[in-house]
Amino acid sequence: MSIFVDDDTRVVVQGITGGEGKFHAGQMIEYGTNVVAGAVPGKGGQEVDGVPVYDTVDEAVEAENADASVIFVPPAFAGDAIFEALDTDLDLAVAITEGIPTQDMAKVNKRLSETDTRLLGPNCPGIITPGEAKLGILPGNIFSEGNVGLVSRSGTLTYQVVDNLTERGIGQTTAIGIGGDPIIGTSFIDALEAFEADNETDAVVMCGEIGGEDEEQAAKFIGEHMDTPVTGFIAGRTAPPGKRMGHAGAIVSGSGTGTAQSKIDALNNAGVPVGDTPEEVADHVEDFL
Amino acid sequence: MKLHEHQAKTIFADAGIPVPDSRLATTVEEALDAVDEIGYPAAIKAQVHVGGRGKAGGIKIATDRDEAEQYAEEILGMDLKGYTVDQVLVEAGVDFVDELYVGVTMDRGEGEPVLMVSTEGGVDIEEVASENPDAIAREHVDPAFGLHPYQARKVVYEAGVDADVALDVASILSTLYDLYEDSDASEIEVNPVMITSDRDVIAADAVMNIDEDALFRQPDLAELAEESYEDDLERKAGEYGFDYVRLSGNVGIIGNGAGLVMTTLDLVDYYGGKPANFLDIGGGAKAERVTKALDMVFSDPNVDSVVFNIFGGITRGDEVAKGINEALAEFDEIPKPVVVRLAGTNAEEGMEILNTDLIEVEETLEAAVQRAVKNAEEVTQ
Numbered sequence: 001m002s003i004f005v006d007d008d009t010r011v012v013v014q015g016i017t018g019g020e021g022k023f024h025a026g027q028m029i030e031y032g033t034n035v036v037a038g039a040v041p042g043k044g045g046q047e048v049d050g051v052p053v054y055d056t057v058d059e060a061v062e063a064e065n066a067d068a069s070v071i072f073v074p075p076a077f078a079g080d081a082i083f084e085a086l087d088t089d090l091d092l093a094v095a096i097t098e099g100i101p102t103q104d105m106a107k108v109n110k111r112l113s114e115t116d117t118r119l120l121g122p123n124c125p126g127i128i129t130p131g132e133a134k135l136g137i138l139p140g141n142i143f144s145e146g147n148v149g150l151v152s153r154s155g156t157l158t159y160q161v162v163d164n165l166t167e168r169g170i171g172q173t174t175a176i177g178i179g180g181d182p183i184i185g186t187s188f189i190d191a192l193e194a195f196e197a198d199n200e201t202d203a204v205v206m207c208g209e210i211g212g213e214d215e216e217q218a219a220k221f222i223g224e225h226m227d228t229p230v231t232g233f234i235a236g237r238t239a240p241p242g243k244r245m246g247h248a249g250a251i252v253s254g255s256g257t258g259t260a261q262s263k264i265d266a267l268n269n270a271g272v273p274v275g276d277t278p279e280e281v282a283d284h285v286e287d288f289l
Numbered sequence: 290m291k292l293h294e295h296q297a298k299t300i301f302a303d304a305g306i307p308v309p310d311s312r313l314a315t316t317v318e319e320a321l322d323a324v325d326e327i328g329y330p331a332a333i334k335a336q337v338h339v340g341g342r343g344k345a346g347g348i349k350i351a352t353d354r355d356e357a358e359q360y361a362e363e364i365l366g367m368d369l370k371g372y373t374v375d376q377v378l379v380e381a382g383v384d385f386v387d388e389l390y391v392g393v394t395m396d397r398g399e400g401e402p403v404l405m406v407s408t409e410g411g412v413d414i415e416e417v418a419s420e421n422p423d424a425i426a427r428e429h430v431d432p433a434f435g436l437h438p439y440q441a442r443k444v445v446y447e448a449g450v451d452a453d454v455a456l457d458v459a460s461i462l463s464t465l466y467d468l469y470e471d472s473d474a475s476e477i478e479v480n481p482v483m484i485t486s487d488r489d490v491i492a493a494d495a496v497m498n499i500d501e502d503a504l505f506r507q508p509d510l511a512e513l514a515e516e517s518y519e520d521d522l523e524r525k526a527g528e529y530g531f532d533y534v535r536l537s538g539n540v541g542i543i544g545n546g547a548g549l550v551m552t553t554l555d556l557v558d559y560y561g562g563k564p565a566n567f568l569d570i571g572g573g574a575k576a577e578r579v580t581k582a583l584d585m586v587f588s589d590p591n592v593d594s595v596v597f598n599i600f601g602g603i604t605r606g607d608e609v610a611k612g613i614n615e616a617l618a619e620f621d622e623i624p625k626p627v628v629v630r631l632a633g634t635n636a637e638e639g640m641e642i643l644n645t646d647l648i649e650v651e652e653t654l655e656a657a658v659q660r661a662v663k664n665a666e667e668v669t670q
Binding site for chain 2: 024027075076099100101102103105106107109110111137138139141142152153154155156157158159160163180182183207209210211212213233235236237238239240242243244245246247248249250253260276277278279
């Protein structure tokens with residue numbers, strides 16, 4: 001079992017003719033993902049690595065039965081691309097693009113609340129169900145099949161934790177990057193809820209970071225609704241207030257909300273052990289299993 | 290991206306929001322010329338990106354020319370919470386009877402902009418928010434429709450603003466929302482809006498932060514951003530296209546991916562060191578970018594040792610190692626000890642290629658950080 005994507009997922013890649021889109025579509029195909037179409041305005045009728053390209057997502061869905069999209073579209077046009085995915089009623093849209101203006105995302109977020117599509121990201125590495133499918137830019141070869149679910153706001157931090165797990169022979173059901181922007185689609189809670197419902201996920205790792213209150217809300221959810229054990233990691237303990245630490249969403253406000261300590265306390269209060277180092281996170285997972 | 294008060298006030302004034310008469314000055318002479326034109330009382334205000342300027346001595350009210358000279362001398366060149374003041378705004382003092390807080394910001398949790406108004410203006414609004422949250426009236430705006438004018442009026446009345454000035458305040462708030470939308474602001478606030486004894490309404494302060502991700506479609510604001518860098522290294526990082534934040538410690542940090550770089554900073558602290566910076570070089574590690582990153586960290590005089598942590602994902606570790614070796618070859622000497630740790634795809638192959646005559650290599654993140662902390666301690670001893 002897995003959550004959100006598996007080997008039946010049929011993917012359309014928005015922006016497949018661009019540098020990033022082309023490269024990663026190739027990587028996804030190599031991993032075994034069903035990349036069935038590309039969508040790029042003005043490029044309909046072309047092929048990229050044997051994948052047919054359509055002018056609109058709508059045509060791609062019509063012709064190839066796609067049910068998910070991965071978006072590699074530059075920031076200025078990415079908001080529009082997400083709207084296109086949402087308006088086509090896909091099951092899942094994964095927005096990789098970093099740097100989408102926040103006000104564009106506020107409009108997307110509004111529409112999102114009116115559709116049944118799940119949005120992952122933006123500014124995320126994507127999602128992988130090892131051995132079945134990957135949608136995004138995660139390096140497939142570091143993941144392995146197993147029984148641990150991962151959800152994270154950061155790509156490379158996820159890879160680090162996966163690396164620590166792999167050394168101990170621990171694999172993953174699904175790993176999800178929810179993205180480092182202030183306004184994102186799928187939240188920690190959405191992912192945790194799905195992992196809780198998944199029979200094969202025996203433990204969950206959540207990697208949070210400074211900014212916002214998603215981790216605090218997730219902690220509450222874990223305390224009230226989860227039987228599957230969860231361990232956490234929070235990045236940004238040393239971040240000064242008012243400074244954006246790389247991710248647009250990773251900022252401690254002047255008033256001190258969104259600090260690492262507040263998140264760590266909330267998780268600890270919900271019975272979730274938080275590692276001081278990625279290595280310690282792997283220790284906790286090992287204890288759970 | 291934060292604008293200076295004087296930049297924001299120019300934008301406010303152009304949009305029709307009443308602001309006090311003011312001049313920008315970089316020398317005491319210019320400041321005195323300004324007060325001669327403006328008259329007394331006049332406020333001399335440090336133009337730095339620091340909250341609580343007044344409490345820190347960065348804002349003074351001069352009632353005559355001697356005071357103006359004294360305050361301008363004091364404030365120009367002063368160190369305000371780590372920033373050197375190189376310009377002041379000289380502004381006509383406002384004879385006020387009341388102060389309000391008015392702002393527009395993005396409510397992350399709701400994913401919607403929110404208007405905020407409070408009659409407890411002129412004080413730290415964050416304190417008001419935590420101690421007496423009911424003193425701030427809020428109104429969310431549907432970003433798809435934009436602001437309906439009634440919403441500005443509603444929140445102003447709800448906050449309990451005096452009826453005779455309420456519509457003027459609502460009009461300012463409505464203009465602020467338009468500016469928020471048109472300039473891709475992440476936050477706009479006026480604290481305080483002053484009410485004079487003649488019942489005029491004036492924006493006496495101005496905070497305007499712009500979404501950095503929207504600067505591509507805000508060319509005029511992007512130019513203002515250029516002028517508002519306050520640190521040479523941060524300016525350089527902007528040119529190189531790095532995500533960079535300077536801190537006060539002595540262990541320089543370079544890595545890829547925001548979360549992993551933050552984690553590296555945290556580990557430096559965890560193992561008893563002090564991080565000097567956050568530097569994310571982004572995906573891959575081409576020689577040119579590695580050279581620039583090393584150049585940035587080496588040129589920070591506070592840095593005594595460097596830890597370089599790259600997780601090779603799609604970019605293979607051996608390619609990263611080649612990039613690092615090429616970058617190292619650009620330097621005649623390596624001025625500060627560098628510890629490198631590669632992980633992920635082909636990490637072992639990468640570690641074998643690395644030129645260990647010039648740098649130290651560690652296999653795990655934890656070990657690399659501990660070694661860099663130790664290196665920094667040895668330099669400072």
